[in-house]
Amino acid sequence: MxxxxxxxxxxxxxxxxxxxxxxxxxxxxxxxxxxxxxxxxxxxxxxxxxxxxxxxxxxxxxxxxxxxxxxxxxxxxxxxxxxxxxxxxxxxxxxxxxxxxxxxxxxxxxxxxxxxxxxxxxxxxxxxxxxxxxxxxxxxxxxxxxxxxxxxxxxxxxxxxxxxxxxxxxxxxxxxxxxxxxxxxxxxxxxxxxxxxxxxxxxHADFKQLILNVNEGDTKLTLKELTPVRLIKNKFYQDVQDLYEKCPTKDDLTHLLGKARAKRGMFEGDLIEGELEIGQIxxxxxxxxxxxxxxxxxxxxxxxxxxxxxxxxx
Known part of the structure; x- marks a missing residue:
């Protein structure tokens, strides 16, 4: 003990x-x-x-x-x-x-x-x-x-x-x-x-299966201006990076994130537009x-x- x-x-x-x-x-x-x-x-x-x-x-x-x-x-x-x-x-x-x-x-x-x-x-x-x-x-x-x-x-x-x-x-x-x-x-x-x-x-079962295919470098810490979060690199993640190219304001990032993005990805299984949070491990x-x-x-x-x-x- x-x-x-x-x-x-x-x-x-x-x-x-x-x-x-x-x-x-x-x-x-x-x-x-x-x-x-x-x-x-x-x-x-x-x-x-x-x-x-x-x-x-x-x-x-x-x-x-x-x-x-x-x-x-x-x-x-x-x-x-x-x-x-x-x-x-x-x-x-x-x-x-x-x-x-x-x-x-x-x-x-x-x-x-x-x-x-x-x-x-x-x-x-x-x-x-x-x-x-x-x-x-x-x-x-x-x-x-x-x-x-x-x-x-x-x-x-x-x-x-x-x-x-x-x-x-x-x-x-x-x-x-x-x-x-x-x-x-x-x-x-x-x-x-x-x-x-x-x-x-x-x-969601689809999110669990996706995790098994994650390799080194497939996740990234982003959205530091809001609350830093580590995400799998999917379309939503790329949309965030594309917005960064335009020097967005905090409001711009908030608008893109929207509401219930994490629920959409991890709980509902939207692997394209959802927020997919997972660690490097x-x-x-x-x-x-x-x-x-x-x-x-x-x-x-x-x-x-x-x-x-x-x-x-x-």
Whole structure:
């Protein structure tokens, strides 16, 4: 048992990222039942939908699970109220100021974790009183940091500055990656892209299949003027790049993005005009498996890699 497994009451220090349009109760409960920590992604849910997913997750697992709350979305107060009313014990916050909600949640005996992309934000989160930090490198899919700091650089720098448990995220989908992150100072890992390509993910089947064909260089961080996001290079992505050639204003980019573009791509399966968020590690994802099998494989790879390192001599 380490600081992360102890903090959450789980078997393995593997956290499933609360990704919009991918992380419903089916995925969260499957990950929790397999010994990790499953997270329901509140960012793509209306408040009443979130309440339903929390209740269904409680029926599907007796193990700890949590809710991921991106603080850039509306209805935040209602979402937090539902989390308290439904007695959720773990909340991951992201994309906002941790000072706003941490005290409120902690007063309700809720474990709070905040996702950051820099050492400066990690220190602010620690000061706000969070119980742990997720430090996410820019390899990650979805919304990301503007500074493009890689995971291997970010983790040791954050570890050097903070005193609370640290979870590494961004570019981790294998046991070897997990071991490397922990060697750099992480106490656990958060895994996103690999769980998108799981049977229990709520992503559209066509999006899952597309992930299996992603190769090195097929994703790119873009739309930094709005909220940075890593996308698969499809027609929509190219439309964004074409607009950049014209030196667009922020309003121009917002107009092109429109509404529900991520839902259209990842949830509804529009691989041409949709926003398709996935991490660079997708190039190592070659099959769609149950969440339990993904965790089992990661732990087996972790142990194999750890044993192999013991035989290295200089």
């Amino acid at each position: 380490n600081s992360i497994t102890s903090l959450f009451g789980i078997k393995y220090p593997i956290i499933q990222a609360g990704m919009i349009w991918n992380s419903g109760y089916k995925l969260a409960s499957a990950v929790s039942n397999a010994g990790g920590l499953g997270l329901i992604g509140a960012g793509s849910m209306y408040p009443d939908v979130l309440r339903t997913h929390i209740r269904k997750c409680k029926q599907a697992t007796q193990k700890p699970f949590g809710v991921n709350v991106p603080m850039l979305y509306p209805n935040l107060e209602e979402i937090m109220t539902i989390i308290v009313e439904e007695d959720v014990k773990i909340v991951f916050t992201a994309a906002g100021n941790p000072k706003i909600w941490t005290s409120f949640l902690k007063e309700k005996d809720i474990t709070v974790v905040h996702v950051v992309s820099s050492t400066a934000f990690a220190l602010k989160a620690q000061e706000a009183g969070v119980d742990a930090i997720v430090a996410e490198g820019f390899e990650a899919g979805g919304h990301n940091g503007r500074d493009e700091t890689t995971t291997f650089t970010l983790i040791p720098m954050v570890k050097e500055k903070i005193k609370i448990p640290l979870i590494a995220a961004g570019g981790i989908a294998t046991g070897g990656g997990m071991l490397a992150a922990m060697a750099l100072g992480a106490d656990g890992v958060q895994v996103g892209s690999r769980f998108v390509a799981s049977l229990e993910s709520s992503a 997708a190039g190592l994802i070659h099959d769609i498996q149950p969440a339990a099998a993904i965790i089992e494989a990661m732990i087996a790879e972790f142990e194999t890699a750890k044993t192999a390192l013991q035989h290295i001599k200089f």
